[in-house]
Amino acid sequence: MSLLPPEQPKAQHELSLTRLIDAPRSKVYRAWTEPQLLAQWWGPNGMTTPECEMQLWVGGLFRTVMRAPDGSEYPNQGVFLEIVPPARIVFTDAFGPGWVPSNKAFMTAVVTFDDVHGKTQYTARAWHWSAADCQAHEEMGFHRGWGESLDRLVAVVTTQMPD
Known part of the structure; x- marks a missing residue:
């Protein structure tokens, strides 16, 4: 059961990316x-994801560590808020496992997968608590970084995964 209406209006502090994927x-x-598939594409070009842990249930852990070419690491941890196979995933960094509030909530991500004649209309939405957080995410390169991740995702699902 989905907690969000099917046609959720744009959030006040939202960044988004949509693409039709031929898969x-x-x-x-x-x-x-x-996790083994997500680790192949998660992060912008040049980044790797040496650590990926998922507890795929509401309240379950979603943790990744992205590594830059210079060895810098970028850990992210949060929980799943909603899982509706194969249509929607919602996660946030506002909480950790056990619903323990995080030190600094930055965003909630809503990822939807809509069937369009056997292809996937993919939409990733990043909701932020403030205009400042939204602007900071945009300045970090949201569209470039999430776009490059999406390019990598498309390569995995169209050339590396069997039907």
Whole structure:
């Protein structure tokens, strides 16, 4: 059961990215929900994801560590708020496991996978608590970084995953 209406209006402090992917949504959803697949594409070009842990249930852990070419690491941890296979995943860094509030909530991500004649209309939305956080995320390179991640995701689901 989804907590969000099917046509959620744009949030006040939202950044988003949408693309039609030439792969069925079951494959795109799998690439998002299987740690060994997510690790292949998560992060912008040049980054790797040596650590990815998922507890795929509401309140379950979603943790990644991205590594830059210079060895710098960028850990992220949060929890899943909603999981509707194969249609939607919602996660946030506002909480950790056990619903313990994080030190600094930055965003909630809503990722949807809509079937369009066997292809996937993919939409990733990043909701922020403030205009400042939204602007900071945009200045960090949200569109470039999430776009490059999406390019990598498309490569995984169209060339590396069997049907």
